[in-house]
Amino acid sequence: MKKLINNPNNVVEEMIDGYVKAHPTYIKRLEENDRSLVTARKTTDNKVGILIGGGSGHEPGFLGYVGDGMADGVAVGNIFASPPPAPILEVTKAIDKGAGVVYLYGNYAGDVMNFGMAADLADMEDIHVEMVLTTDDVASAPIEEKEKRRGIAGEFFVFKTAGAAADQGYNLGEVARIARKTNEFTRSMGVGLTPCSLPQTGEPSFEIGDNEMELGLGHHGEPGIKKVPMDKADNIADELLKHIFADMPLNKDDEVAVLVNGLGSTPRLELYIMYRRVEQVLKEKGIHIYRSYVGDYITSLEMGGCSITLTKVDDELKKLIDHPVDCPMFVQK
Amino acid sequence: MKKLINNPNNVVEEMIDGYVKAHPTYIKRLEENDRSLVTARKTTDNKVGILIGGGSGHEPGFLGYVGDGMADGVAVGNIFASPPPAPILEVTKAIDKGAGVVYLYGNYAGDVMNFGMAADLADMEDIHVEMVLTTDDVASAPIEEKEKRRGIAGEFFVFKTAGAAADQGYNLGEVARIARKTNEFTRSMGVGLTPCSLPQTGEPSFEIGDNEMELGLGHHGEPGIKKVPMDKADNIADELLKHIFADMPLNKDDEVAVLVNGLGSTPRLELYIMYRRVEQVLKEKGIHIYRSYVGDYITSLEMGGCSITLTKVDDELKKLIDHPVDCPMFVQK
Numbered sequence: 001m002k003k004l005i006n007n008p009n010n011v012v013e014e015m016i017d018g019y020v021k022a023h024p025t026y027i028k029r030l031e032e033n034d035r036s037l038v039t040a041r042k043t044t045d046n047k048v049g050i051l052i053g054g055g056s057g058h059e060p061g062f063l064g065y066v067g068d069g070m071a072d073g074v075a076v077g078n079i080f081a082s083p084p085p086a087p088i089l090e091v092t093k094a095i096d097k098g099a100g101v102v103y104l105y106g107n108y109a110g111d112v113m114n115f116g117m118a119a120d121l122a123d124m125e126d127i128h129v130e131m132v133l134t135t136d137d138v139a140s141a142p143i144e145e146k147e148k149r150r151g152i153a154g155e156f157f158v159f160k161t162a163g164a165a166a167d168q169g170y171n172l173g174e175v176a177r178i179a180r181k182t183n184e185f186t187r188s189m190g191v192g193l194t195p196c197s198l199p200q201t202g203e204p205s206f207e208i209g210d211n212e213m214e215l216g217l218g219h220h221g222e223p224g225i226k227k228v229p230m231d232k233a234d235n236i237a238d239e240l241l242k243h244i245f246a247d248m249p250l251n252k253d254d255e256v257a258v259l260v261n262g263l264g265s266t267p268r269l270e271l272y273i274m275y276r277r278v279e280q281v282l283k284e285k286g287i288h289i290y291r292s293y294v295g296d297y298i299t300s301l302e303m304g305g306c307s308i309t310l311t312k313v314d315d316e317l318k319k320l321i322d323h324p325v326d327c328p329m330f331v332q333k
Numbered sequence: 334m335k336k337l338i339n340n341p342n343n344v345v346e347e348m349i350d351g352y353v354k355a356h357p358t359y360i361k362r363l364e365e366n367d368r369s370l371v372t373a374r375k376t377t378d379n380k381v382g383i384l385i386g387g388g389s390g391h392e393p394g395f396l397g398y399v400g401d402g403m404a405d406g407v408a409v410g411n412i413f414a415s416p417p418p419a420p421i422l423e424v425t426k427a428i429d430k431g432a433g434v435v436y437l438y439g440n441y442a443g444d445v446m447n448f449g450m451a452a453d454l455a456d457m458e459d460i461h462v463e464m465v466l467t468t469d470d471v472a473s474a475p476i477e478e479k480e481k482r483r484g485i486a487g488e489f490f491v492f493k494t495a496g497a498a499a500d501q502g503y504n505l506g507e508v509a510r511i512a513r514k515t516n517e518f519t520r521s522m523g524v525g526l527t528p529c530s531l532p533q534t535g536e537p538s539f540e541i542g543d544n545e546m547e548l549g550l551g552h553h554g555e556p557g558i559k560k561v562p563m564d565k566a567d568n569i570a571d572e573l574l575k576h577i578f579a580d581m582p583l584n585k586d587d588e589v590a591v592l593v594n595g596l597g598s599t600p601r602l603e604l605y606i607m608y609r610r611v612e613q614v615l616k617e618k619g620i621h622i623y624r625s626y627v628g629d630y631i632t633s634l635e636m637g638g639c640s641i642t643l644t645k646v647d648d649e650l651k652k653l654i655d656h657p658v659d660c661p662m663f664v665q666k
Contacts, residue, residue, distance in 0.1 A: 002526040002546065004566045004603035004639060014566075015602045018609030022625040059601035193335040196600075213335065233337045233347075265598030267529075267634045268392035268662070269348045270337035276351030292355040295662070296629075301600045304635070306337060329601070329628070331664035 001197040001204075001302070008199040012056045012078055019063060023328040027066050030094055033087035038073040038094050039066050048166040048175045049073065049095035052104050052159055053088060054111055055080040057196075058219065061155065061298040064329030070163035071104075075118075079198055079301075080220045082110030088118035092127055100128035100172035104158055104179055106151025107133040130176035134158050136188040136309065138247040139216025139225050152219050153261035153298040154186040157311045157321075164323030178320065182311060187244045188259075190307030191236055192217030192224065196264060196300050205303065215239065219263065219300045219307075233270065237277035240308045250312065252286035257293070257321050259309040264299040266306050271295065274306055291321055297330075334530040334537075334635070341532040345389045345411055352396060356661040360399050363427055366420035371406040371427050372399050381499040381508045382406065382428035385437050385492055386421060387444055388413040390529075391552065394488065394631040397662030403496035404437075408451075412531055412634075413553045415443030421451035425460055433461035433505035437491055437512055439484025440466040463509035467491050469521040469642065471580040472549025472558050485552050486594035486631040487519040490644045490654075497656030511653065515644060520577045521592075523640030524569055525550030525557065529597060529633050538636065548572065552596065552633045552640075566603065570610035573641045583645065585619035590644045590654050595629040596636040604628065607639055624654055630663075 005011050013034060020029055020037070030036040052062045053075035063074045073091035075083035092101050103119065105111045112133070119129040135146055136154025151158075162179035170178065192214040195204035205221030208214055213236070216224030231239075250256065260275045262268070275294050282289055290313050313321060325332040338344050346367060353362055353370070363369040385395045386408035396407045406424035408416035425434050436452065438444045445466070452462040468479055469487025484491075495512035503511065525547040528537035538554030541547055546569070549557030564572075583589065593608045595601070608627050615622055623646050646654060658665040 002544075002563055002637065004526070004569065004599060004607055006565045006567055006606065011602060011606065014609050015605045018605035018607070018612070018627075021612045022605065022608050022627050057600070057602060059605075064601070193337070211335075230335055232339045234339050236337065264600055265635045265637075266337060267390070267597055267632065268397070268629075269344060269390060269634065272348045272351035272355065272392075273339065273344065274337055274351070275355050276347050279351070279354045294351075294355050296601075299600065301602065302598050302637070304335065304598075326666050331666055333659050333664055333666070 001202060003199055005199055011199045012076060015056065016076060026328050030090050032090050035076040035083060036087040036090040037063055037066060037076065038091060041068055043072060046097055046099045048099045048170065048172050049097065049101035050104065050163050050166050051091050051095060051101050053083050054105055055082060057301045058298050060329035065159050065327050067325065067327030069167050069323055069325035070159055070327050082108065082114045085114050085117040085121060088115060089121045092118060092122045092129065093125065096127045100130065102162060102172065102175050102179060103129060103131045104162055105133065106155055107135045107149060128172055130172055132158065132176055132179040132183065134183050136183065136186045137218065138187050138189050138243050140218060143247055150218050150222065152188045152190060153259055153307045154188040154309045154311065156259060156297045157186050157257060157309065158182045161317055161320040164320035167323060182317060185312040186309060187248045188307050188309040189240045189243050190217050190305060191215055191240060192303060192305040194304035195221060196303040205300065217305065219298065233273045234277045237274050237308065238281065241278065241281050244308065244310055248312065250285065250287050253288065255288045255290045255313050257291045257311045257313050258289055259293045259297060261298060261307045261309065262296040263303040263305045264296065265302045265304045268295060271306055278308060290318055334535060336532055338532055344532045345409060348389065349409060359661050363423050365423050368409040368416060369420040369423040370396055370399060370409065371424060374401055376405060379430055379432045381432045381503065381505050382430065382434035383437065383496050383499050384424050384428060384434050386410065386416050387438055388415060390634045391631050393662035398492050398660050400658065400660030402500050402656050402658035403492055403660050415441065415447045418447050418450040418454060421448055422454045425451060425455045425462065426458065429460045433463065435495060435505065435508050435512060436462060436464045437495055438466065439488055440468045440482060461505055463505055465491065465509055465512040465516065467516050469516065469519045470551065471520050471522050471576050473551060476580055483551050483555065485521045485523060486592055486640045487521040487642045489592060489630045490519050490590060490642065491515045494650055494653040497653035500656060515650060518645040519642060520581045521640050521642040522573045522576050523550050523638060524548055524573060525636060525638040527598065527637030528554060529636040538633065550638065552631065566606045567610045570607050570641065571614065574611065574614050577641065577643055581645065583618065583620050586621065588621045588623045588646050590624045590646050591622055592626045592630060592642040594631060594640045594642065596638045597629065597632040598635045598637045599639050601628060604639055611641060623651055
């Protein structure tokens, strides 16, 4: 796989370097760890800090979501690997204003361990931390074991509502409650068409035939539910939605926020064709779409495919979904 | 190439259908032509209309740039093909408020013919039209034949400044002057790593070896300057910038807006590594970066590679670059 890189061992450092230089009014590096970044904007006093993080290669996730109305800081890991506790702790200390910090991250073993350790260290410095895991991927474990599920693109809605809540002055417990509620009301499922390759190894992230796709693929290439022959976009959307509806029953007149997320190399044209079908199916069921997002929100380098996310929204979540955002990779008026 | 589509002959209709359903508060279809779209927002009285257009497959170009502060309407063509005169004329009539309409499009034979014919037809209906071609691709013809050059990602800056000027109340001649000035001060050059394939034919858009890249590739796969072996990102950036500087000399303390544009399947991580080098080189030359854009702004389906665009900015252009924008695929506060 051809890549626009220099030394494969330096891709994360060089990306961060370019990112900070491109957006100096938005984000800055902290001093101890090269991969600890915080907003360059002045935030409100007593605001609860929002800390996000995880592996690189998911851009705009995660550093792209540091900015007004979303996260205050990010700890950046290697490609598809969790950041260690040190940068997480450094960001925690930098963004805590006495009101505590909420950690938002996907449910992966490395992240669970490292964010947990960082929270323990923060506790020793009397910083209150709440941890919220996202577990939106319905394909990754049965509903009875929801706590084992991976976080995929639905993380975007957790960042969005929790970030808005913190910006609107909610306290630590309330911001964490919003994040958990959003996760509880969020379901995603993806389909993988073509793998990406890691810069250091050049190995494909998963194996797939020329006329196959993998339903329920995880966003590091983790196995999904099954490999099936390629199909039409409408049928793929129907299949993904079927799994989502089975997992989170929605009733007529329920309202949802929708995300059709590209995994990296899928053209917007295709994502909108997928969205078209999602809208048709929801309409047939009498489910109202409150707000839609279509594009690359949480990617896997140049992986091909997409995921569909539905978040059931009530009045409280709607107000937070509508809250303005100003980040380098995502702006909402 | 696997694609998330239904019938390959319907991809443009279905994309537009999904797009309008996803963003109903931003954009709407006109009645006569399925591919005539205009802003759903109320615009100022006597505002000069901004009409953009061209082939599909370049999303966010072009329909993604209809919205506040950019274009008022778009005529959408087939994949990589110009829209015919009829939808262009229909959009023209819909967005003309008596102050005239500016057509902004890339310098391609089909577009030149169809937008020209639409302008003639508009003239018969007493609508004043100014046409501005973008010709930013330095690799497509020598400077002596600048009028033969293709428009590539630099179109984004032409849309940005002309859209802002119209929004700020500039008259028809002034908006056209701004668009031409921006084009005059804009240079781009791209590099192609991997082709895309057209939904209807499945054929790759250009041929390239496993360890090769094409310098100066056009955004429909038109031949560039030469095929060369893959190289490091820094060397590629240096090479692209060398051609740009040779074409548009920049002096110490000049200011530029920078766009590092992905062609479709190139991860943001790589685009920021490219940006990192662009910033280094400009800094060494004492050229100041006024504002930066890094991401997928004008794509070629799932083509791999990127382009670099520099626009020399003065006080007038800076004010327009800074003007806020609210479009479904591009928001700037």
